[in-house]
Amino acid sequence: MKNRTIFFSAFLAGLIFSCAKNPFTGKNTLALVPNSEILPSAFQQYGQFLKENKVISGTSDAKKVELIGVKIKNAAEKWLNANGYQGYLKDYQWEYKLVDSKDVNAWCMPGGKIVVYTGILPITKDDAGLATVLGHEVSHALANHGQQRMSAGLLQQLGAVGTAVAVGNKSEETQQMAMTAYGAATTLGGMLPFSRAHESEADKIGLTLMAIAGYNPEEAIVFWQRMSANSGGNKPPEFMSTHPSDETRIANLKKLVPVAKAEALKFGVIFK
Numbered sequence: 001m002k003n004r005t006i007f008f009s010a011f012l013a014g015l016i017f018s019c020a021k022n023p024f025t026g027k028n029t030l031a032l033v034p035n036s037e038i039l040p041s042a043f044q045q046y047g048q049f050l051k052e053n054k055v056i057s058g059t060s061d062a063k064k065v066e067l068i069g070v071k072i073k074n075a076a077e078k079w080l081n082a083n084g085y086q087g088y089l090k091d092y093q094w095e096y097k098l099v100d101s102k103d104v105n106a107w108c109m110p111g112g113k114i115v116v117y118t119g120i121l122p123i124t125k126d127d128a129g130l131a132t133v134l135g136h137e138v139s140h141a142l143a144n145h146g147q148q149r150m151s152a153g154l155l156q157q158l159g160a161v162g163t164a165v166a167v168g169n170k171s172e173e174t175q176q177m178a179m180t181a182y183g184a185a186t187t188l189g190g191m192l193p194f195s196r197a198h199e200s201e202a203d204k205i206g207l208t209l210m211a212i213a214g215y216n217p218e219e220a221i222v223f224w225q226r227m228s229a230n231s232g233g234n235k236p237p238e239f240m241s242t243h244p245s246d247e248t249r250i251a252n253l254k255k256l257v258p259v260a261k262a263e264a265l266k267f268g269v270i271f272k
């Protein structure tokens, strides 16, 4: 009983110290698993994924993924530096890979490890479409959504095997959580869906990033309309039409276009 009390006190203390304000969302986020533990594991899993899948390089599509990815990254850096968050991306190791797959999908792991599947290219269609997808995916990473999902998973796990965590072995635990959160072992391409709130946040941040990178945020609406019209019944969770509903998503984005344009204007980017 005494051990239990000590454990929960330590746990609560950890919880308080692990809440950090996220510059992109302005919210305190639950970060039970720090980036220093998440990123090496994410990098390793990304490397493993690339080994096990067909990475396309040297084609004009692959070059576009890289080029537009870099522009989105630069936009994020500009925004952070302008808002007093120098060094926020210091542990990031950006990579932008095109992978051969019919899946209509793309993702970004913590630390800036991005994959775009060839299956989404007919829907992204042009540079602005690709910028919409990359902006959205990068935003999940910037807003630490994966980390929060992992923290939530850790909490669940604590309910079941809390004492195991209390006695140590945290890195093994973290590894396991990483595996669960990213499904790297078997289903990295079919990641667990983010919550509706996280999707909306990624849309909002992504819209601003694409605008700062010079892509008209109105094109994001056109992209999501194309995505909505893509009725291939096997959309992976990340781009499932009901999460949030296409209509809600598009309505929200329309409202946010002027916000994104105003933000871009601060960096000298002007849209007609």
Ligand SMILES: [Zn+2]
Pocket: 136, 140, 194, 198, 199, 202, 238
């Ligand atoms: Zn998303």
